[in-house]
Amino acid sequence: MSLQDPALLEGPIVTDGGVAALPGPSLTPEDGARSRDRLRVHDARRHGRRWYLLWLLVGPGILAMLGENDGPSMISYATTGATYGLGFFLPFILVTFAMAIVCQEMAMRVGAVTHRGYGQLVLERFGPLWGWFSAGDLILTNLVTLIAEFVAIRIGLSYFHLGAGVAAALGVVLVAFTLSGGRYWRWERIVLGMALFNGLFLVAAVLTKPHWGSVGHALVTGSPFPGGSLNTLLLLVASTIGATVTPWMIFFQQSASADKGLTPRDLRHGRYDTIAGGALAAVFGCGALIVGAALFGHGGSSIQGLSGAGFPGALKLVSGKAVATIFALGLIEAGAVALLTISASTGYAVGECIGVPHSFNNSPRKAALFYGANLGAALIAAVIILIPGAPLLSIALNANVLATVLLPVALVFLILLAKDRELMGKWANKTSTNWIAIAIVAFISTCGAAYAIDSFLQTVHLIPGG
Amino acid sequence: MTAEDEQELVMFLERDQLVTDTSRPVPRAALSRRINNALWALRVFVVVVSAMVIYTFISQVTH
Numbered sequence: 001m002s003l004q005d006p007a008l009l010e011g012p013i014v015t016d017g018g019v020a021a022l023p024g025p026s027l028t029p030e031d032g033a034r035s036r037d038r039l040r041v042h043d044a045r046r047h048g049r050r051w052y053l054l055w056l057l058v059g060p061g062i063l064a065m066l067g068e069n070d071g072p073s074m075i076s077y078a079t080t081g082a083t084y085g086l087g088f089f090l091p092f093i094l095v096t097f098a099m100a101i102v103c104q105e106m107a108m109r110v111g112a113v114t115h116r117g118y119g120q121l122v123l124e125r126f127g128p129l130w131g132w133f134s135a136g137d138l139i140l141t142n143l144v145t146l147i148a149e150f151v152a153i154r155i156g157l158s159y160f161h162l163g164a165g166v167a168a169a170l171g172v173v174l175v176a177f178t179l180s181g182g183r184y185w186r187w188e189r190i191v192l193g194m195a196l197f198n199g200l201f202l203v204a205a206v207l208t209k210p211h212w213g214s215v216g217h218a219l220v221t222g223s224p225f226p227g228g229s230l231n232t233l234l235l236l237v238a239s240t241i242g243a244t245v246t247p248w249m250i251f252f253q254q255s256a257s258a259d260k261g262l263t264p265r266d267l268r269h270g271r272y273d274t275i276a277g278g279a280l281a282a283v284f285g286c287g288a289l290i291v292g293a294a295l296f297g298h299g300g301s302s303i304q305g306l307s308g309a310g311f312p313g314a315l316k317l318v319s320g321k322a323v324a325t326i327f328a329l330g331l332i333e334a335g336a337v338a339l340l341t342i343s344a345s346t347g348y349a350v351g352e353c354i355g356v357p358h359s360f361n362n363s364p365r366k367a368a369l370f371y372g373a374n375l376g377a378a379l380i381a382a383v384i385i386l387i388p389g390a391p392l393l394s395i396a397l398n399a400n401v402l403a404t405v406l407l408p409v410a411l412v413f414l415i416l417l418a419k420d421r422e423l424m425g426k427w428a429n430k431t432s433t434n435w436i437a438i439a440i441v442a443f444i445s446t447c448g449a450a451y452a453i454d455s456f457l458q459t460v461h462l463i464p465g466g
Numbered sequence: 467m468t469a470e471d472e473q474e475l476v477m478f479l480e481r482d483q484l485v486t487d488t489s490r491p492v493p494r495a496a497l498s499r500r501i502n503n504a505l506w507a508l509r510v511f512v513v514v515v516s517a518m519v520i521y522t523f524i525s526q527v528t529h
Contacts, residue, residue, distance in 0.1 A: 124491045125495045394527050395523075405512070409509075445511070453518060459521065
């Protein structure tokens with residue numbers, strides 16, 4: 001049976017007489033909430049209100065991309081700038097976001113065409129072993145990343161003399177607040193509003209008064225190429241990739257696209273959403289690198305970004321109080337938005353794999369496991385950062401690398417789903433998209449493996465430098 | 467909401483978008499031997515490299 005019967009996909013379900021042909025089973029509240037959102041999309045399309053239509057349809061792409069410009073990622077970019085200055089990594093960030101756009105477009109397309117989340121499709125299409133492997137891999141990396149988000153929020157708050165307890169409470173309350181509405185639309189708009197404050201990193205970059213000629217030169221030529229330790233370079237390359245393409249983004253965008261109610265008619269706007277998210281995230285990520293580069297030559301390479309005063313304190317000395325304050329606020333925002341999106345991807349994965357309701361359009365009572373996993377993931381991470389002596393620095397530094405190592409599995413299944421004609425019909429990947437996606441998987445796998453193998457060999461003293 | 471309201475609203479959803487439809491499992495994919503072998507290679511790759519990362523992480527924490 002083809003899953004893409006055109007009769008089922010084009011427009012509302014109406015009979016010849018123009019009367020709605022209702023399906024047999026009764027509507028769930030989730031259907032009712034989603035149909036209200038689709039009614040507005042339908043009206044905007046019918047009346048030719050293009051900008052309003054765009055406003056209604058953007059969301060998952062921008063949230064996935066700006067959610068991934070999270071605390072550890074921004075610290076990783078700033079560390080790169082502080083260690084190497086402007087150069088190779090500036091255009092490298094743009095390249096990694098271009099890769100992210102290719103991957104995320106596939107996730108959006110699969111979600112819009114099949115109306116199913118990634119976890120559900122992998123489980124049903126490739127069997128429970130791979131389904132649970134993907135979900136387990138996601139839950140592990142999400143938990144590690146959520147701890148790192150709390151660490152980032154804590155660093156930002158520590159600049160304002162607030163402690164770990166405030167960071168933990170703030171994060172958990174925020175997640176609980178956004179979950180309280182019982183509507184996907186409400187959740188998405190709140191997080192979207194918060195995510196736009198990721199632009200603080202660009203503001204901070206401008207305030208550091210960089211030499212724009214050098215920025216342009218670095219962007220165009222990618223030089224100077226970084227020297228020094230191969231292990232540090234590989235860590236930064238793996239971290240930069242892990243900061244732009246991760247398993248949770250794939251889970252999140254596909255599931256959120258389905259939850260939002262996107263359909264094949266919305267694919268063009270879904271692409272705009274994904275590209276806009278990628279462009280904004282790349283610009284803001286470059287902003288964080290430029291801010292970090294202000295510390296290059298001022299002992300910036302010696303800053304352990306997640307310990308002690310870290311970046312905000314160092315920036316206060318070198319670039320002034322305004323830059324430091326904005327950077328600290330940016331870290332709080334980046335950590336908070338990622339908390340919301342990563343917790344949501346955990347909820348989607350758990351709900352989809354267990355086969356229970358998994359939509360923000362359900363009430364917490366109706367989708368208790370979805371909401372419980374969402375909040376529970378944030379709670380566990382919050383408790384861990386309150387444990388005295390917990391190795392937070394090491395956890396945070398390894399979060400992006402672990403995500404990079406586990407990413408190839410998520411990407412391979414995404415490609416298999418997106419190229420699947422039985423599932424996707426005429427919206428399946430073109431041959432060229434398949435080859436580009438395969439090249440991205442090969443590149444990411446090589447970078448992640450290179451760092452992991454190099455670090456391991458150093459740790460077991462088979463090569464010098466450990 | 468009345469039944470008439472519900473009927474009107476459902477017109478704006480595609481049939482395969484309804485919860486009753488998305489809850490129905492999609493058929494299992496028929497994978498070629500080549501793809502199956504590639505997936506097994508991927509599984510081995512991930513387990514080996516993840517073990518290296520976890521070992522390195524534990525080593526960092528304990529030293």
